[in-house]
Every structure is written in structure tokens, then in C-alpha cells.
Amino acid sequence: MSSIAPNSAHLSDLCILIIDDNLDNADLIEAFLDEQGYTNLQKASTFAEGVKILEKHSVSLIILDVMMPEVDGITACRMIKGDERWRDIPVIMATARTDLDTLRSGFEAGASDYVRKPIINAIELLARVRNLLAMHCEMVLRLEHEQELREINQQLEERVQQEVAKNWEKDQMVIHQSRLAEMGEMIGNIAHQWRQPLNIVGLTVEDVVDNFHSKTVTNAFLDAALEKITNQLSYMSKTIDDFANFFKPEKEKTVFLLKHSIERVLSLIQPVFEMHHITIDAQCDSGCFIYGYPQEFMQVLLNILNNSRDVLEEKQAGERLVTIRCQSHDNDTIMTIRDNGGGIPEAVLPRIFNPYFTTKSAAKGTGIGLYMSKMIIERNMCGTIQAANVEGGAEFTLFLPSKCDVTLIGE
Numbered sequence: 001m002s003s004i005a006p007n008s009a010h011l012s013d014l015c016i017l018i019i020d021d022n023l024d025n026a027d028l029i030e031a032f033l034d035e036q037g038y039t040n041l042q043k044a045s046t047f048a049e050g051v052k053i054l055e056k057h058s059v060s061l062i063i064l065d066v067m068m069p070e071v072d073g074i075t076a077c078r079m080i081k082g083d084e085r086w087r088d089i090p091v092i093m094a095t096a097r098t099d100l101d102t103l104r105s106g107f108e109a110g111a112s113d114y115v116r117k118p119i120i121n122a123i124e125l126l127a128r129v130r131n132l133l134a135m136h137c138e139m140v141l142r143l144e145h146e147q148e149l150r151e152i153n154q155q156l157e158e159r160v161q162q163e164v165a166k167n168w169e170k171d172q173m174v175i176h177q178s179r180l181a182e183m184g185e186m187i188g189n190i191a192h193q194w195r196q197p198l199n200i201v202g203l204t205v206e207d208v209v210d211n212f213h214s215k216t217v218t219n220a221f222l223d224a225a226l227e228k229i230t231n232q233l234s235y236m237s238k239t240i241d242d243f244a245n246f247f248k249p250e251k252e253k254t255v256f257l258l259k260h261s262i263e264r265v266l267s268l269i270q271p272v273f274e275m276h277h278i279t280i281d282a283q284c285d286s287g288c289f290i291y292g293y294p295q296e297f298m299q300v301l302l303n304i305l306n307n308s309r310d311v312l313e314e315k316q317a318g319e320r321l322v323t324i325r326c327q328s329h330d331n332d333t334i335m336t337i338r339d340n341g342g343g344i345p346e347a348v349l350p351r352i353f354n355p356y357f358t359t360k361s362a363a364k365g366t367g368i369g370l371y372m373s374k375m376i377i378e379r380n381m382c383g384t385i386q387a388a389n390v391e392g393g394a395e396f397t398l399f400l401p402s403k404c405d406v407t408l409i410g411e
């Protein structure tokens, strides 16, 4: 839409359509307007002719005779106002009948104003023409501004969406990297968990071979040995299943029991923690239900516990302890994970949730564990995660609501 300034220089350029079956009347109006510098004038002697002009020209004002054969002015006005291409064009009724009923019908049909016929002097006509053209210009300008604003808003929305998409891609990369790092750690865990059953299977097989050579194999001995081997193999197979499930992509958010997530994570990491003489004391209300992707949540637990393991491994003296507590309040759950590994240096504390922030060597840490945990808890599960130093160590507090309606990272 072109911009039209509501000043007189521009007003006189605007197109005015005169619809009147009486040619003398139309000519008179034309002459009055022309004298005042309105040069863009169109005339029609019937409504049908007027419609043709409306279709061809960008009309800004219509002066419409009320008494016309075929389609009268009131009906014509109603039809113009009923067409969305022309409904904003102001209409001045030109009428010899200025009784209330005629005027009311005209205004009800959508006319903006009227002039009395016969038009003896131009003052009334020109004042109304000028006012209505100015109002029309104002309206066009306002519509233009609104349209511009809509376009700006639209562009802003697109920019926001682009940024969100970019962030999403970045998050995906971070999640992927973090998963790779975890997979590496998990393989370490599995190897550790397999060591003992592999030993037992090896020793049992040796035992069977020795007994076979010394001819002391009995049925009962063989049964016991086979049972031992089968038990160890099924334990190893379960370990692999747990591992595979942990990395299986999840399709749906669900309500799940916090206690189960903790138990599953502990079963994966316990052997390594035991190896480092770290005790995990976990107590969780059995009524703590949370909502989200269970595997993602386990990843969060794993990130926090692995951090505790890293500091406790280095602890020279005293007990190495991780304490997990969870309680539900009005369906929401508060969980704390605390260690006694000495805490997070105060200077570092404000930055630990930043991506790629780490105080560890490149081989030990990438700095995305806590960043990712924060994204999962705060963006995907509508919760919060905070860290603080407590006596002797670090404490992570997770607020986990039982409801969350956001789009998930990875969806």
C-alpha cells in the first residue's frame, strides 16, 4: 500500500467518484470540486457504471445520489459497503430528502455523511469532501502502519524461530557429544562389571577340567558347575541389556518413579564406586513420581554422580560418601545429591552450568555434563537444578514438578 499523507496537496489528487443519474447535478458537483483543485474526478450515471469505475480506479470518496432509477442510492451504498474491496471508501449521500427516515436508512447502509440537494453553494459539499478525504487518508495510513507492524512482528517471529532452531541444533550436538562421552564411561563400567563373572566362569571351567583329568567328576559336581556358569552368564547378559536400554532413544514422556531411576543408575555405577571405596546412601520416598524421559533423567543423575566420583576419587583421608534424598511435596519432588568431596571452589561455582566449563583435564572432562543436566531438568522437565557448597562438599538440589507441557529437546 502506498503512503498517503493527509494534507491538502495530496487530498486534491485523490480520486472522487460521483454517481448521479442527473447529468446536470453531476456536472455541477464536478465543477465545484474542479474549482477547488480536485482534478481526479470520475462520473457514473448508474450504480452499474459506478461499479465498473470502482473496479478500475483506486477511489477515495464516493458522492452518491439517493434517488436513482434501477438501483437507488441507499441500496447502492449497502452493496458498496458489503464488498470488502470498497467497504472503507467513505460515501456522501446527495439527497433532496433530508427527512429523518431517509437519513437513517442512508447511515444504516453505511454512508458517512450527506449533502442537501439542490447543491446551491459549494461550502457544505467542500467541507464534507475535505473532512472525509482527510479521515480516509488517516485510516489508510493507520492500516499501512498496522500492516508494517504486522510485517515487523512476523519478521521478528521468524528471527526468533530461526534462533530457536539454531539453539536446538547446538543442543542436539551437545547431547550427542555428551552421550558419546557417557558411552565411553559406560563401557568402562561394563568392563568392570564383567571382570568378576568372567573370572568366576574361567575358574569354574578350570575346576571342571581338573576334576575331569583326575576322574572325580560327578553328576552333582557338573550340575553345580553348569549352574554357576549359567548364573554368571545371565548376570553378564543383564548388564549388557541395561547398557543397551540406557542408550535406547525414547519416544514418549511418561510419569515415572524416581526411586526406580535411582536404582537403575546405581546398579550401573555401583561396582565402580565400590572400587573407589565410595558409599552411596540413597533414600527416596516411594511416592516420588516425576514426568519426562526416564533415560534423559538417568543421564542427569549419572552426570552429577560421576562428578562426585571424580572429586571423591582424589580424596585422601576420611569417608567417601554420596547422600541422595528425595521427598515429594504436593506432587512435586525435591531431590538432593550431596557428596563430601570438599565442594566446588567459590570462584567456579557461578560457571559450572555453562557449556564447556570444566576444571578437569581434557581426558577427564568436557564441561558439558552439568550444562546438559540443566537443559534436561529446566527445559524438558520444567524443573530447576541448583548447586551449593555445604559442609564438606557439594550439594545439587533438583526441583522436579510432576507436570510439564513444553516441547522437548530432541522432539
Ligand SMILES: Nc1ncnc2c1ncn2[C@@H]1O[C@H](COP(=O)(O)OP(=O)(O)OP(=O)(O)O)[C@@H](O)[C@H]1O
Binding pocket: 181, 303, 307, 308, 311, 339, 341, 343, 344, 345, 348, 352, 353, 357, 358, 359, 360, 364, 365, 366, 367, 368, 369, 370, 371, 394
Ligand atoms: N560434586 C562436585 N564437587 C566439586 N566440583 C564439582 C562437582 N560437580 C561439578 N563440579 C565442578 O563443575 C565443573 C563442571 O562440571 P561438568 O559436569 O559440567 O563438567 P565436567 O565434569 O568437568 O566434564 P564432563 O562433561 O565430562 O561432565 C567441573 O569441572 C567441576 O569443576
Ligand SMILES: [Mg+2]
Binding pocket: 303, 306, 307, 365, 369, 370
Ligand atoms: Mg561432569
